[in-house]
Amino acid sequence: MSFSFRTGSVPILISIPHHGSKIPPEIAAAMTTDGLSSRDTDWFLERLYDLPETQSASLLVAEWSRYVIDLNRPSDNQSLYPGQATTGLVPETCFDGTPIYHTNPPDAVEIERRIQTVWVPYHQQLQDELARLKREHGLAVLIEAHSIASEVPRLFPGRLPDFNIGTNHGQSCEASLQDAIVNVLANQSDFSHVINGRFVGGYITRHYGNPAEQIHSVQIELSQATYLDESTLSWNPVRTTKVQPIFRQIFSAIHDWIATR
Numbered sequence: 001m002s003f004s005f006r007t008g009s010v011p012i013l014i015s016i017p018h019h020g021s022k023i024p025p026e027i028a029a030a031m032t033t034d035g036l037s038s039r040d041t042d043w044f045l046e047r048l049y050d051l052p053e054t055q056s057a058s059l060l061v062a063e064w065s066r067y068v069i070d071l072n073r074p075s076d077n078q079s080l081y082p083g084q085a086t087t088g089l090v091p092e093t094c095f096d097g098t099p100i101y102h103t104n105p106p107d108a109v110e111i112e113r114r115i116q117t118v119w120v121p122y123h124q125q126l127q128d129e130l131a132r133l134k135r136e137h138g139l140a141v142l143i144e145a146h147s148i149a150s151e152v153p154r155l156f157p158g159r160l161p162d163f164n165i166g167t168n169h170g171q172s173c174e175a176s177l178q179d180a181i182v183n184v185l186a187n188q189s190d191f192s193h194v195i196n197g198r199f200v201g202g203y204i205t206r207h208y209g210n211p212a213e214q215i216h217s218v219q220i221e222l223s224q225a226t227y228l229d230e231s232t233l234s235w236n237p238v239r240t241t242k243v244q245p246i247f248r249q250i251f252s253a254i255h256d257w258i259a260t261r
C-alpha cells in the first residue's frame, strides 16, 4: 500500500501527502544518491501531529517519496506556481536543482504507471473520506499538513516564516475557519506566521476546498526550523515541545469552530 489511513470520529481529515520517504526498488535503481535520500520529505509530521486533539480526526499518510510521484500536484502536471520555480508531478530534480535520476528521467509510460498505482489510490481515499464526512457530519475540514526547509533559495528568497497558512487566497475555506486558526498564531510570540504568502495551498488544498459545499481546506506549511535540526534532518525534542502546543491550540480552535456549525 502506498499510504496508511485511519478513520476518525469527527469531521476533520488530516492529509500528509509528502510524509513518505520510501522508494520502490525498481525505481531506486535509476536514482542518484540525492534521489535516494528523499531529502525534501516533510519529515516526522505524523509524529508531530500525534496529539490529544488530533486522535479523533481521520488521518491519511503517504508512504512513498514525493520523488516517486508528488501527490500534491495535478495529475496533468500543470504548474501550481506559473512563472515561479517549482517542482512537478514526477520531479526530475531535488528542490535545489540536483538531479534525482542518473539515467534518463521517467518516460510518459512510467509516469502514467505511477499515476495509476500511487496518485489515484491516495486521491480516491481522500475523496471517499471527504464524501463520508460530509454525509455523516454535514461538513468536512481538510488539513493539509506540510513542512519544508526554512531556506530553499531556488524556490523562494530569504527565510520562510514559521507557519505558512494557505487557503488559496481565502477561497478554500470559510473566512471564520481561517480566522480561528490565525487567531492562535496571532496570540503567541514564539513563532512567526503568514497567511497566503509564498504558499497559498497546493493542489489538494485548492482542488478539494469548496466552502459552498461545506468542504473547508487549509494548508499548514511549517518551516522545518521549528522542529528539526535542519542540518541532519533529525527530530529536535526541545523545539518540538515548543511547537506542538501551538498545534494543540490550532486543533482545539478547529474543534470549537466545528461545534458552532
Ligand SMILES: [Zn+2]
Pocket: 017, 018, 042, 145, 146, 147
Ligand atoms: Zn509538503
